[in-house]
Amino acid sequence: MSFRCIVKDASGYKTISDEALLIYNQKVQTTFSKTSGNVTFKVQYPENITCGMPTTFKLSSEGTTDKVQYALYSLTTEDGTIVYDTSYGSNGKFFSKDSFDFTFYASGTYYIRFAIMDTGVSPYVWFNTGLYGIKLVIDDKGYPTVENVVADLKAQCGKTCTTDFEKAVWFNDWLVENCRYDSSYSYCAPEGALARGSGTCEAYHRAYVMLLNSVGIATDRISGDGHVWTGVQLDGNWYHIDTTWDDAGYEDNSVDLQHLYFGLNDELMNQIHSSVTSSNGISAHSLEDNYFIKTGKIKKWSDQYVSTIREHLNNGENTFDITINDSMIDSYKQIIYYLVAYQLSNTDWGGEKLTVTYSENILHCVVE
Structure with a gap:
């Protein structure tokens, strides 16, 4: 049996096992008390909190009626970042039970706040801790x-990545592989994505920002249609990267979903979302560091149209359309064939300047 801690109780000092330490930590309690008027509100919880298992906060009051209720009012990190979103659904609603369980997954300093309400008196009593x-x-x-999680991931990334593009891809892939979307819409802090393994789009974005900033990559917060993603500066140009939507939760043989929203520009994002707002007013016009363009993987789709385009050009046609026959989901097709159009527009056509655009399953080709 392994031992790691010495504790003191009424009988003196003793060495205990890791398992016994967990039980000991839960037994040693501390109590917070606050009085307002004739009501005293008490919160009892373990003095030493152990992560990975529920921590029970016991709630009680004096000077109240049988209609007293309690609620979790807020849970934040030391810098004020919201860890658990009490504004959504029933997360912050009052309840009649006298305890609340929460499982922490990261060490650090937190502030937790509970509220009390007694509707059995008039006027009713309400205050928080x-x-x-x-x-x-x-x-x-x-x-x-x-x-520390960020520092560790930075070190891991540095072992194989040298360019900002490689680092941004590595961090994107880590989040996709190690986090899942929180359908309860509760966990919105970096802690959710980096330690808990579950978070909202806010958690994905904030975690990605911490990771990128740790290696000196500038970021921005971008929102649209109630969704949040990240503006990322690579090689002097700004791009949209949506790590949440890159984590589709399933695979599609027709396209690499893990990088579908990596390195998009303003024009494309405005087609995807009805409103796009950058916190710092950035503009993203480049596609050079788009994942499919940068890696050359877009050629899987664009190369199949090269011979057809050459035939049209050899026939002296200055304007022509090419119909796309692809069973890919429309929302994916919108992105991939926008990139195909970009790739074909930047292909060497033997002195001809060709502009290709995409809309509704058609590649529109115009010789300038």
Whole structure:
């Protein structure tokens, strides 16, 4: 049996196992108390919180009626980042039970706030424990801080990646492979994506920002249609990268979904979303570092049209259309064939300047 800790109780000092330590940590409790008027609100919780297992917060009150209820009001990191979104659904609603369980997955400093409401008196009683009332300092060796997770991933990335493009792809792929979308819309902090393995689009975006910024890559927050993704500067140009949508949760043999939304420009994103807003007003016009363009993988689709285009050009045609026969899902096709049009427009046609655009299953070709 392995031992790692010495604790003291009424009988003196003793060495305990890891398993016993978990039980010990849950038994040693601390209590927060706040009084407003005739009501005292108490929150009891473990003095030493262990990650990866539920932490129980026991709620009680004095001077209240049988109609008293409690609610989780907020849970944030030390810098104010929301960890658990109490504004969504029933997450922040009042409940009649006298306890609340939450599982932490990263060490660090948190502030948790509970609210009390007693509707059995008039006027009814309502107050909370205060923004900085309950401070939780978690130091669990098996669950590093989010900052340490980022530092570790930065080191791993540096072993194989040298360019900013390679690093941005590596971090994108790590998030896709290690996180799943949080359909409960609860976990919106980097902690969700980097430690918990589950997060909303906000969690994906914020985690990606932390990872990219750790290697000196500039970022921006971009939103549209109630969704959030990341603006990324690569080789002096800005691009849209949506790590959430790159994590489709399934595979499609027709296209690489893991990189479908990597390195898009403003024009394409405005076709995908009805409204696109950049926090810092960036403009993204380049496609040079788009994943499919940069890696040359777009040629899987574009090369099949080269001979047809050459035939039209050899016949002296200055304007012609090519019909696309592809069973790919329309939303995927919209992106891939936009990139195909870009690739074909930048192909050497023996002195001819050809502009190709895509819309509704048609490649429109015009000789300038």
